[in-house]
Amino acid sequence: MSWTKDDPARLRGVRALVVEDETSLASLIGSYLERETFEVHLVHDGGAAIARAREVDPDVVVLDLGLPVLDGVEVCRQLRTFSDAYVVMLTARDDEVDKLVGLSVGADDYLTKPFSPRELVARVRAMLRRPRTSTLDRSTEEAPRTFGPLVVDAVGREVWLGDEAVPLTRTEFDLLATLAQRPQMAFSRKQLIEAVWGPSWVGDEHLVDVHIGHLRRKLDDDAVNSRFVRTVRGVGYRMGTGQ
Numbered sequence: 449m450s451w452t453k454d455d456p457a458r459l460r461g462v463r464a465l466v467v468e469d470e471t472s473l474a475s476l477i478g479s480y481l482e483r484e485t486f487e488v489h490l491v492h493d494g495g496a497a498i499a500r501a502r503e504v505d506p507d508v509v510v511l512d513l514g515l516p517v518l519d520g521v522e523v524c525r526q527l528r529t530f531s532d533a534y535v536v537m538l539t540a541r542d543d544e545v546d547k548l549v550g551l552s553v554g555a556d557d558y559l560t561k562p563f564s565p566r567e568l569v570a571r572v573r574a575m576l577r578r579p580r581t582s583t584l585d586r587s588t589e590e591a592p593r594t595f596g597p598l599v600v601d602a603v604g605r606e607v608w609l610g611d612e613a614v615p616l617t618r619t620e621f622d623l624l625a626t627l628a629q630r631p632q633m634a635f636s637r638k639q640l641i642e643a644v645w646g647p648s649w650v651g652d653e654h655l656v657d658v659h660i661g662h663l664r665r666k667l668d669d670d671a672v673n674s675r676f677v678r679t680v681r682g683v684g685y686r687m688g689t690g691q
Contacts (some may be wrong), residue, residue, distance in 0.1 A: 452489060453687050456667060461485075461487060462485075462486050462507045462508070462576065463487045463489070463504055463505065463506045463507050464478075464481045464486040464487065464489070464499055464506060464508050464509075464510065464572070465489045465490050465497065465500060465504065465506035465508070465510070465533075466481070466488060466489070466491070466493065466509075466510045467491050467492075467494070467496075467497040467508045467509065467510065467511045467512055467515065467523065468490075468491045468510070468512045468515075468538065469492045469493060469512060469514070469515055470512075474490045474492060474496060474515070475490065475497070475573060476565055477510055477565055477568065478490050480565040480566070480568070480569050480642065481510075481569065481572070483549075484569060487688050489504050489506070490505065492516075493515055493517040493518070494515040494516065494518025494519060494522060494523045495517035495518055495674070496517070497509075497515070497518070497523045497527075498518070498526050498527065501527055501530075501531055501533070501637050502530065502663045504560070504631055505531070505533075506531070507533055507534065507536070507576070508533055508534040508535075508536070508572055508575065508576065509531075509533050509535045509536070510537045510572070511523060511535055511536065511537050511538065511555070511566065511667070512534050512537075512539075513537055513538060513539040513540070513546060514539075514540055519540075520537060520538075521549055521553055523580055523681060524537070524553045524554055525553045525554070525612070526552065526557055527554070528553065528554040528615075528617060529668060532617060532618045533574070534556050534557075534575045534576070534618065535555040535557075536555070536556065536557050536558065536559060536568065536571060536575075537551070537553060537555040537557070537558040537559075538558070538559055538560075538561060538574065539559075539560055539561065539660050540560075540561045541560070544564070546558075551655070551658040551659065551662070551670045552658065552661075552662050554576060554617045554662075555646075556617070556618070556619050557571055557575070557642075557655070559571065560576060561652065572604065574645065574646050575645070575646075577646050589606060590654045592604075593628040593629070593631070594690075595622050595628070595631070595675075595676055595687060595688065595690035596676075596689060596690020596691055597609055597610045597690060598675075598676055600625060600628040602623055602625045602628070602629065605621055605625075607621065607624065609667060609668070614666055614667060615666070616663065616666060617659060618646055619644065619659050620659055620662060620666065622643075622644040623640060623644055623656070623660065623663060624663060624677070626640060626643045627640075627677060627685060627686065627687040628687050630687075631686070631687035631689075632686070634680040634683045634684060634685070634686040635683075635684045635685055635686065636683055636684040637653040637654070637656045637657075637684050639649070639684070640656050641653055641656060641683065642657075645689060656684075656685075660677055660685060663677060664676075674688055675689070675690050675691065676688045
């Protein structure tokens with residue numbers, strides 16, 4: 449039987465970990481994901497979240513910011529030491545600091561409570577439909593790209609700065625690989641959203657800026673005199689030469 453990219457059958461067996469201390473909300477989120485044929489695991493505190501993530505190796509984590517034992521930021525920080533699962537952060541406050549802190553430790557997206565479970569599922573589906581390296585030109589992805597001391601290997605999904613491997617999240621790598629694949633092109637935020645998050649993603653395009661900032665820190669890159677990820681005023685970003 450054939451199915452389209454939006455058919456729930458393509459998501460069968462995809463593992464989702466829901467970390468939410470409000471048990472009724474956790475169950476509601478879980479029920480919506482189960483309707484999409486996800487394999488769902490529910491936990492209600494941060495300590496249990498880390499243990500369960502190691503056990504089930506989730507593909508996506510729905511993570512509340514305000515958790516007992518360990519808060520969502522610390523859970524995400526620890527999660528990123530052994531997992532590249534997509535992370536959607538949930539926050540009870542519409543506070544820019546909460547959003548930026550959550551994203552800076554490796555979350556891919558966020559939603560502010562109250563939210564529609566349907567919107568959450570739509571965000572998760574959009575993440576899982578990301579084209580990733582399929583957006584790159586197959587004729588040019590064979591060889592790693594070099595920008596001074598920086599090497600971007602799209603096939604192996606590895607980044608090296610000198611002799612040191614750079615640990616990037618999926619989102620950070622996809623942004624860098626997109627820029628590196630067409631180094632002469634200045635990408636707008638919208639173009640980067642479409643390439644990395646997918647054309648069906650909805651949300652604040654300045655999400656790109658947060659991930660670019662975190663990527664620059666990992667590359668020891670100066671935002672003003674950038675060697676690798678350069679700001680194109682009034683447009684967006686482009687790849688630098690590494691000099």
